[in-house]
Amino acid sequence: MIAAYAARISPDDPLSALEVGAFDLPPAPPGWVKVTMVAGSLNHHDVFSLRGVGLPQDRVPMVLGCDGVGTTDDGDQVVLHTVIPSPGWAGDETLDPKRSLLSERYPGTLAEEVWVPSANLVPKPSGMTASHAACVSTAWLTAYRMLFVQARVRPGDTVLVQGAGGGVATAAVQLGSAAGLRMWVTSRDETKGRRAVELGADQAFASGERLPARVDAVLETVGAATWSHSIKSLRPGGTVVIVGATSGDAPEKAELTRIFFQQMRIQGSTMGTRQELGQLLAFMTEQRIEPMIDSVRPLAEAKDAFAKMVGGDVFGKLVLTMGD
Structure with missing residues (x-):
């Protein structure tokens, strides 16, 4: 073969x-x-x-x-x-x-x-x-679990996705938008940011840009390069869901004081279960998500x-x- x-x-x-x-x-x-x-x-x-x-x-x-x-x-x-x-x-x-x-x-x-x-x-x-x-088996299932199992968000909540163009990021934007979440993205590429908005993101920001408000959850796939921005963008009691570290896993500053003082939740996530894959496919079919x-x-x-x-x-x- x-x-x-x-x-x-x-x-x-x-x-x-x-x-x-x-x-x-x-x-x-x-x-x-x-x-x-x-x-x-x-x-x-x-x-x-x-x-x-x-x-x-x-x-x-x-x-x-x-x-x-x-x-x-x-x-x-x-x-x-x-x-x-x-x-x-x-x-x-x-x-x-x-x-x-x-x-x-x-x-x-x-x-x-x-x-x-x-x-x-x-x-x-x-x-x-x-x-x-x-x-769907990897990036989409990963995004589904991050949003609907690990992030603990509800319709109307705001979710920040670090990076706008990758498979997990675009899946998260499409899934979150369909579920009634306000999706924000960051990107080093203005064109990718605009395309994310076309997919359903509410707003796109430059990497590291100060946001107009703190978010309920951050989906973190980038790692060291965006870690401090993720923590500073999160509301007290919010959740950062980590699924990767493409820029490295050793940020310059761990932000431990901010994390414990504001009672933030740091949640790892990996792929998803077979049951969740079935749920994802059903949700995509129901919402006509491509x-x-x-x-x-x-x-x-x-x-x-x-x-x-x-x-x-x-x-x-x-x-x-x-x-x-």
């Missing part, structure tokens, strides 16, 4: 570690089923894998990709939930310390075929296109999509299609 895979690890030049070509799918683990892929999409996780973050040298070559939609041998169209719990784990799979994602221990979704645990398949809504369904897609390419052009992600010139999701 054809796949986009990490052939090696390259911390400084991740694109040099990427190969697109023939790949032999290993035998299926017990209880797993084959899914013929229709489409998948990229995440920063894929670039981190090429750099060796979460993917050690002894596991390469490894097929990349956490997002995907495909068809089972029975003809069912399914969205893949790619959080893989350890054997015997019960309960919230995101809390399993031995959990993994497809593309970490097992081949990922950027391929013509993939093995997936049967319990990780969620029916694709009939009215959702394959390209849109290919976007994920923001930056571009769609065939799998054979995966290197171009990865180059675009590494370059940072992305607004929404980068989708790859398999087959005809």
Whole structure:
């Protein structure tokens, strides 16, 4: 089969570690089923894998990709939930310390075929296109959990999203706006800020800009570069939900005094459960939400999509299609 895979690890030049070509799918683990892929999409996780973050040298070559939609041998169209719990784990799979994602221990979704645990398949809504369904398993599920499970916000509350163009950010804006939240975004790029407003954000601000009022929650994916701004923008008793640190995890100032004195809540968040993925798909169908897609390419052009992600010139999701 054809796949986009990490052939090696390259911390400084991740694109040099990427190969697109023939790949032999290993035998299926017990209880797993084959899914013929229709489409998948990229995440920063894929670039981190090429750099060796979460993917050690002894596991390469490894097929990349956490997002995907495909068809089972029975003809069912399914969205893949790619959080893989350890054997015997019960309960919230995101809390399993031995959990993994497809593309970490097992081949990922950027391929013509993939093995997936049967319990990780969620029916694709009939009215959702394959390209849109290919976007939801990682960034959209992450945004859904941040907003509706971790942030504890209610309709009418104000939520600040640090960074306007990434997959999680655009998903959060679309989901929050549909749920009656006032969504604010920051961006270093004025054009991306305007596009976020077109997606449903109430206002866009320059990175680090003083806001007109304090917010009820902050969705933090950037890390060190925006941490102080996130804390200073939050109302007393509010919540910062952290899901990533693309600019580093060691801010110049931790803001501990402000956090404890104003009784702020700092909440980590990782992906989401299979149940939440089903809820997300139902909400998107009910609200007729279509994920923001930056571009769609065939799998054979995966290197171009990865180059675009590494370059940072992305607004929404980068989708790859398999087959005809």
